[in-house]
Amino acid sequence: MSTGITKPEEEEETESQAVGAARAAGESAYGQARMDESEIDAANEASQRRARRAVEDADRTVELKVFRYDPEVPEKEEPRFDSFTVPFAKGMTVLDALMWARDHYDSSLTFRHSCRQAVCGSDALFVDGKQRLGCKTQVADLADEGIPGEVRIEPLPHAEVVKDLVVDMEHFYDQMESVEPYFQDEDTPDGLNEQRQSRENREKIKMSTRCIWCGACMSSCNIAAGNNEYLGPAAINKAYRFAMDEREGEDLTEHRLNIIEQEHGVWRCQTQFSCTEVCPKDIPLTEHIQALKREAVKKNLKFW
Amino acid sequence: MSQSYDRGLVEDFGRWTEFSAGMWAWIFHKFTGWVLVGYLFTHIAVLSTAMSGPEVYTSTLQGLESLLIVRFLEVGLLAVAVFHILNGVRLLLVDLGIGLESQDRSFYASLILTGAIVVASVPTFLAGAV
Numbered sequence: 461m462s463t464g465i466t467k468p469e470e471e472e473e474t475e476s477q478a479v480g481a482a483r484a485a486g487e488s489a490y491g492q493a494r495m496d497e498s499e500i501d502a503a504n505e506a507s508q509r510r511a512r513r514a515v516e517d518a519d520r521t522v523e524l525k526v527f528r529y530d531p532e533v534p535e536k537e538e539p540r541f542d543s544f545t546v547p548f549a550k551g552m553t554v555l556d557a558l559m560w561a562r563d564h565y566d567s568s569l570t571f572r573h574s575c576r577q578a579v580c581g582s583d584a585l586f587v588d589g590k591q592r593l594g595c596k597t598q599v600a601d602l603a604d605e606g607i608p609g610e611v612r613i614e615p616l617p618h619a620e621v622v623k624d625l626v627v628d629m630e631h632f633y634d635q636m637e638s639v640e641p642y643f644q645d646e647d648t649p650d651g652l653n654e655q656r657q658s659r660e661n662r663e664k665i666k667m668s669t670r671c672i673w674c675g676a677c678m679s680s681c682n683i684a685a686g687n688n689e690y691l692g693p694a695a696i697n698k699a700y701r702f703a704m705d706e707r708e709g710e711d712l713t714e715h716r717l718n719i720i721e722q723e724h725g726v727w728r729c730q731t732q733f734s735c736t737e738v739c740p741k742d743i744p745l746t747e748h749i750q751a752l753k754r755e756a757v758k759k760n761l762k763f764w
Numbered sequence: 765m766s767q768s769y770d771r772g773l774v775e776d777f778g779r780w781t782e783f784s785a786g787m788w789a790w791i792f793h794k795f796t797g798w799v800l801v802g803y804l805f806t807h808i809a810v811l812s813t814a815m816s817g818p819e820v821y822t823s824t825l826q827g828l829e830s831l832l833i834v835r836f837l838e839v840g841l842l843a844v845a846v847f848h849i850l851n852g853v854r855l856l857l858v859d860l861g862i863g864l865e866s867q868d869r870s871f872y873a874s875l876i877l878t879g880a881i882v883v884a885s886v887p888t889f890l891a892g893a894v
């Protein structure tokens with residue numbers, strides 16, 4: 461969650477020692493390199509000055525409007541938006557811009573990130589009114605032409621905000637766990653035998669295996685917003701990934717269909733396609749949910 | 765996730781401007797579905813006047829049709845019905861897993877087709893009233 465705050469990024473080496481020292485001060489828990497107030501102020505000011513210079517030197521800048529909220533600090537209890545002017549660089553992602561703002565203006569700006577390559581799923585944000593991965597969203601793509609004047613960054617809607625851009629993902633993880641998102645089989649082959657999957661079957665589940673648990677889909681879903689018990693697109697997609705995998709036996713498949721066809725399972729989906737629109741891994745979520753609806757109907761309609 | 769902490773600023777922005785095609789289709793479908801149910805009651809009420817004899821029925825209909833607002837409501841009813849049917853077919857295809865990649869285009873097509881049919885119907889509905 462706060463990984464970024466005390467760990468300088470590699471390409472940010474231009475930063476002076478003053479900032480490094482200020483960071484070390486933040487790490488006073490380690491017992492050394494403690495700075496007194498005035499030194500911290502000086503370091504902060506130096507950092508602000510450097511930011512100003514970078515902004516002045518830049519050909520183009522972007523204005524980030526970032527949602528801020530911190531229930532633990534009285535002055536920050538009231539949600540608000542902060543503006544940060546960030547120099548634009550070609551190839552800059554929303555995450556890059558946020559990190560620049562954090563490193564140059566306000567080290568308390570809090571957001572999750574880790575892999576920076578759309579793999580870990582930790583930086584789903586609400587950027588300009590849409591759920592997107594910060595690291596996969598080019599700032600330049602947010603404008604019809606050129607670069608956007610302003611980018612609005614908020615935490616995922618319909619989730620509880622812990623601080624700034626960090627939301628509580630617990631409920632999302634609970635829903636994911638509830639569909640038993642792991643391979644199970646009664647008759648695993650003996651010894652070192654492989655348990656092969658046909659090419660066709662692999663193709664069928666291929667897209668569904670891509671989920672990175674970012675929660676963007678759940679946040680975009682109007683039904684999930686109003687119904688906490690709804691499994692949500694990601695969990696149903698997980699169920700699809702296993703229910704459609706032919707290597708699991710019939711009993712298990714039936715067990716999985718029982719899970720997804722319960723009251724708050726697939727039938728809550730109203731095919732609004734919001735999840736499919738936002739999924740950063742391009743998983744055809746609605747398609748998978750609809751396929752499971754059909755499987756559920758087929759399971760219950762046996763006339764033969 | 766809905767126990768959403770009231771984010772004031774964040775959650776009550778006029779978010780509807782950010783809805784995508786599928787979301788609009790859903791809203792319109794709900795709306796038109798319920799308008800049709802509402803019409804069903806009106807329809808039954810008007811038809812029931814025939815219980816009091818043919819003259820009453822005829823005069824009721826003539827009375828209604830002489831009102832310009834009723835002519836416009838009829839155009840509206842057609843719009844609502846046509847959209848509901850076209851988008852209903854779209855939803856049935858979605859349920860069958862057909863053409864899900866073009867769901868946004870089929871929604872726009874429903875809208876355009878509805879518009880065209882409604883425009884073409886205007887002379888018929890307003891004939892003699894304006």
Ligand code: HEM
Nearest residue numbers: 730793794796797798800801804848849851852853855856
């Ligand atoms: C050919 C004609 C029609 C077709 C193809 C059609 C199709 C559909 C479909 C597929 C749905 C389900 C939407 C979903 O998946 O959520 C639906 C919902 C609905 N329809 Fe129709 N429909 C037709 C006529 C009507 C009529 C005549 C009425 C009114 C009397 C009506 C009222 C409704 C209502 C109230 C809903 C539910 C809306 C909601 O979910 O709250 N429909 N329609």
Ligand code: SF4
Nearest residue numbers: 671672674675677739
């Ligand atoms: S399905 Fe897509 S949007 Fe949903 S959690 Fe997985 S990767 Fe994220």
Ligand code: FES
Nearest residue numbers: 575576580581595
């Ligand atoms: S930082 Fe890992 S997905 Fe964006």
